[in-house]
Amino acid sequence: MTSFYEQHMRQIGLKLSQYSVLANISEQKQTLVQLADRLDMDRTTLTRSLRPLLDQGWVVEAAGDDARQRWLVLTPTGSVFRQKAEAHWRDAQLALESQLGREFVANLNVQMQQALSQLKPALPEAN
Amino acid sequence: MTSFYEQHMRQIGLKLSQYSVLANISEQKQTLVQLADRLDMDRTTLTRSLRPLLDQGWVVEAAGDDARQRWLVLTPTGSVFRQKAEAHWRDAQLALESQLGREFVANLNVQMQQALSQLKPALPEAN
């Protein structure tokens, strides 16, 4: 399934993980750790997925009162690109649904969410 | 979920992928490609997962009439170890079921199988 999405996102030069980040940054500023928590991904992996988005100017880092933190903000350019990316994401979604059935995919999403929330507390090495 | 199984298999020094191979070799000889197909995994990844099993003497390579092929066979020692490994696998399965519910896991298995079989023909880059 991921390779399905990868194929579609490649058309605009994004890895799936990069889209995932872009889609969750939005305009409200967040810290790296906050974002990593939200995405259920490793903090250091996020650092690396983020780099290209910073290089492209879609995301910028802003300093706050706490000098350790780096606030991440989606730029206007990033916002425009994000909309474009979302269209491709929806294409992928539709293509996937045409293979598996709309309900099948919807069910799977619910179940994966459920599995994640129930398994996460049981894993000591959880992100 | 994989990390769940990894934890349990680590107790007998196996990676999940290695167990997966061991569990599917059985005593009937197969080629690398046949086994890779059965496991839906990349041929070259299988080569590498197999190495430790060969080193431990749980699997041996036998030559046949076709000099290109290497027939893979589970040894008696391997068979004994496999049974031990299967016990740990079942432990992991039970632990997982205790977290998610027995039916939930069963359903997931069915759905994953279904998704795989329906998606695979649609992917040009499928293994």
Next chain:
DNA sequence: CAATAATATGTGCATATGCACGTTAAATGC
């Protein structure tokens, strides 16, 4: 039967990922 195609396999290389460690800065304890 020679030339070409197909098959079975290993290996180099690039990439994604997570953990251990280091560094800087804030918070807390006494």
Next chain:
DNA sequence: GCATTTAACGTGCATATGCACATATTATTG
């Protein structure tokens, strides 16, 4: 107010994976 602990972050290193390529062997075709 200084010492210690905690927090936020980057980076080195190890590993798993898949693709591209190389090699050897069998099949096919003219």
